[in-house]
Amino acid sequence: MVRLLQDPRKAGQPLLVLYDVQDDRRRTRVMAACKDYGLARMQYSAYQGKLTRTARLELETRLVKALGNSPGTIMVLQLEQAQLDTATTIEQLGDDDR
Structure with missing residues (x-):
């Protein structure tokens, strides 16, 4: 069972x-962080x-660590x-898809 790092009941x-990350392993870390x-x-x-x-x-x-020194861009936009x-x-x- 996946344990979310933020309680979904909290307002946010x-x-x-x-993101655009070239390295597969780094990209997987970015995806995992978002899911977590x-x-x-x-x-x-x-x-x-x-x-929040x-x-x-x-x-x-966590995203900064996931990208490390690899080429790529991650943009976090608050809406x-x-x-x-x-x-x-x-x-x-x-x-x-149908």
Whole structure:
């Protein structure tokens, strides 16, 4: 059973994590960190969720360690709930997804 590093019942700010990491092992560490904090994968290299300020800082520290000296970029964006409420999502399922 996975133990989340933040209680999902705690209020938090919407967060978006985007990354482009070349090294497979480092990329796996970035993905694991996002999952450990309860973020949901929305694309191959994007996770979203809600984190408290403390959890966000912990996650950012872990992401820095995960990337190490490898080439790559990780962006952590804090959003406002209003941005998500007014966002438009366009999704087209491929034949394999139906």
